Amino acid sequence: MHCRPSRSVRSRTSLACRVFALLLGLALAAGTCARSAPAEQAFRLIAYASGHTDFARIPAAKLTHVNYAFALVNEQAEVYFRSPDSAASHLAALTALKKVNPRLKVLVSIGGWGADHFSDAALTADTRARFARTAVDLMRQHHLDGIDLDWEYPGHPGPGGLKFRAEDKQNFTLLLRACRTALDAASAADQRAAGDHYLLTIASSDGDYFDRTEMSSLHAELDWINVMTYDRTGEWSKTTGHHASLFASKDAPTAPSTDSAVQQHLGAGIPPAKIVVGAAFYGRGWTGVGQQAHGLLQPAEQPIDGNLSYARLAREFIGRDGYERHWDSDAQAAFLWNPTTGTFITYEDPAALRAKANYVKQHRLGGVMFWEQAHDPDGVLVEALHATLLAAAPSGAVAAP
Incomplete structure (x- = not known):
């Protein structure tokens, strides 16, 4: 940190x-x-939770942080909840989990895919101050521990032609600095100890995301960065592939992967302990897929709309009705193939997540975050991550703040 x-x-x-x-x-x-250089490495296991989550089933004892998704930004650069009563109920349920795990931290995540008005909010000193003030007020109102910014994406139109500007590159850094200042002031006013200050994080990407942001400097304002190392392929892709693999497949060596994203973050000078890699608790699929290589890296006729939760995959697909589970040892990734229907599904299973967690430990990274808790209500994937990342941590190691 x-x-x-x-x-x-x-x-x-x-x-x-x-x-x-x-x-x-x-x-x-x-x-x-x-807290940035503990005697022994500390790791984070961060769940994103939304209104679709069964809050009573969240395995709080196995998590270090929960990010509640999402608050939004309005045209006046103010942070708000679209359904404030529902959000208040959800956040009360999340903060109540501290009775089970007193070390659990709960943050509010602002933005998400399709959220607008970030560019306007970041534009001037006044709008940045208003964004920071209302974000911190919302956080304190619900007795939370920090804020997470999920601007998708600075300098890019996003879905539906969201407003963006070339100046977003510099303004994003300034927006984070305004938030950091407001959070520090709130930490002092609320007499939070140095090791328990209000947190500031972002969700980041890789590739040309680095061309439109100042990642080499903005990380100084942040406690850590949640890297969205998933959705590499999907309904927009004409060819099948892994959407959240640890490494690239042998026959697609330049395909983006968790490792390539981590290396880009490290190359920007971001400390390893600030890099939290992403895990996907859902899969993506296609039909009409070519028969070679069990459907991997083959042309596809039709994507499966939306994503497939791991709970649904386990209930309806894995090992059922002709779906065979395969393992790409180069990519360290699982996939499903149905040769009869020509259906290919890319997803993460416990083996893939254990490999990802071990990678985090090997490279002394900050931990793992996942989207989202509602896709794994039985806690199968959470258990795989927890057992590898936290339960097997060195004696005396604790979760990072």
Whole structure:
């Protein structure tokens, strides 16, 4: 995590006061830096939860953080909930999970696919301040622990022609800085300890996302970055492929993967402990797929609309009605193939997630986040991640804040 120097109390009344202030500042700064470099590596396991989630079934003891999706931004650069009563009920259920796991942190995620008005909110100092103030007010109103910005995407129109500008590149950094300042002020006002400050995170992508953002510098404002290492293929693709693989397939060596995204983040100077890789608790599929290679990297006639939750895949597809589970050892990814119907489904299963969690540990990254909890109500995939990432952590290691 980024070490932010504490503000020492300025006093000119006596040398003793100045010395005391200096020592206090050094102590607080040391405490803040300590959480970025613990004696033993700490990992995060972060769930995104939405209104579709059965909050009573969230395995709180196996998670470190929950991001509630989503708050939105209006034309006045204010952060709000479309259904405030429902959101209040959901957030009360999430914060109640701290009775099960007192270390659990709950954040509000702002934006998501199709969310507009980010470009306008980031445009001026006034709009950035209004965004930050209303985001922090919303967070404090619901007794949360931080905010997560999911702007999809700066400098890009997104679905339906969302507003964007070339200046988004610089303005995104300034927006995060405004949020960081407001969160720090709120942490001080609420007397939160250095190791329990209000959190600021984002959801990031890779590829040309780096051309439209200042990733090499903006990470200084953030506690960590949730990298969306999924949706690499889908209904927009004419050829089948893995949508969340750890590595590229042998026959598609330049295809984007979790590893390629991580390497791009590391190449921008982002500390490994700030990089949280994404996992998909859903699959994507096609019909009318070519028969070679069990349907992998083959032309497809028709995509399956939407995504397929892991719960549905386990209930209706895996090992049923001609669907065969296959493993791409190069990509460290699972897929389903039905040779009779020519249907191919890319998804993540426990084996793929164990490989992803082990990769995080090997490279000393920040952890794993997943979209979303509602797709795995029985906790099969959460258990695979928890058992590999947290339950098997070194003795004495704790979850990062």
